[in-house]
Amino acid sequence: MADFDFDDLKRRMDGAIQSFKGDLAGLRTGRASPNLLDPVMVDAYGTQMPVNQVANISVPEPRLVSVTVWDKQMVGKVERAIRESNLGLNPVTDGTTLRIPLPELNEQRRKELVKVAQQYAEQAKVAVRHVRRDGMDSLKKMEKDGDIGQDDNRQMSERVQKMTDDAVSEIDRTLATKEQEIMQV
Known part of the structure; x- marks a missing residue:
């Protein structure tokens, strides 16, 4: 089985999550x-x-x-x-x-901040999906070049998909926490 760098994909997905958390840190709560x-x-x-x-x-x-x-x-x-x-x-x-x-946040401003947080989350998810796409493309190329077989490709693709699902669910959890923090009076 040929070398496929799962660690690089994980590092890039974690980078997208950390960037997202940094964006959220700049959002004002109460x-x-x-x-x-x-x-x-x-x-x-x-x-x-x-x-x-x-x-x-x-x-x-x-x-x-x-x-x-x-x-x-x-x-x-x-x-x-x-x-x-x-x-x-x-x-x-x-x-x-x-x-x-820091003035009190009114209800309208809180809702606007939640929308901004959701936009940040969507950008992070898109970044994670780009990393997944790069990984899948690399696996397809490796199979086409004969470096790995169909079974290996399927197993590795499932692992890449699981990494993606984990990253997206972490983004969703972080977003839910931040939304709750923003809406808290």
């Missing part, structure tokens, strides 16, 4: 989280940088995010980046510290 500012990029020193590379982010209270900018010339740029990030946040500047109070 509580403050330092990950909330992960998607925010600041124009710093002539390049785009994540906020956490120009400032320290902390959560002193459940509904407050504190951003302490290291270089006081960057305070205005960090504040502007947070305001323009479409996260609905309004930072208050206090020297080199930005205080970001």
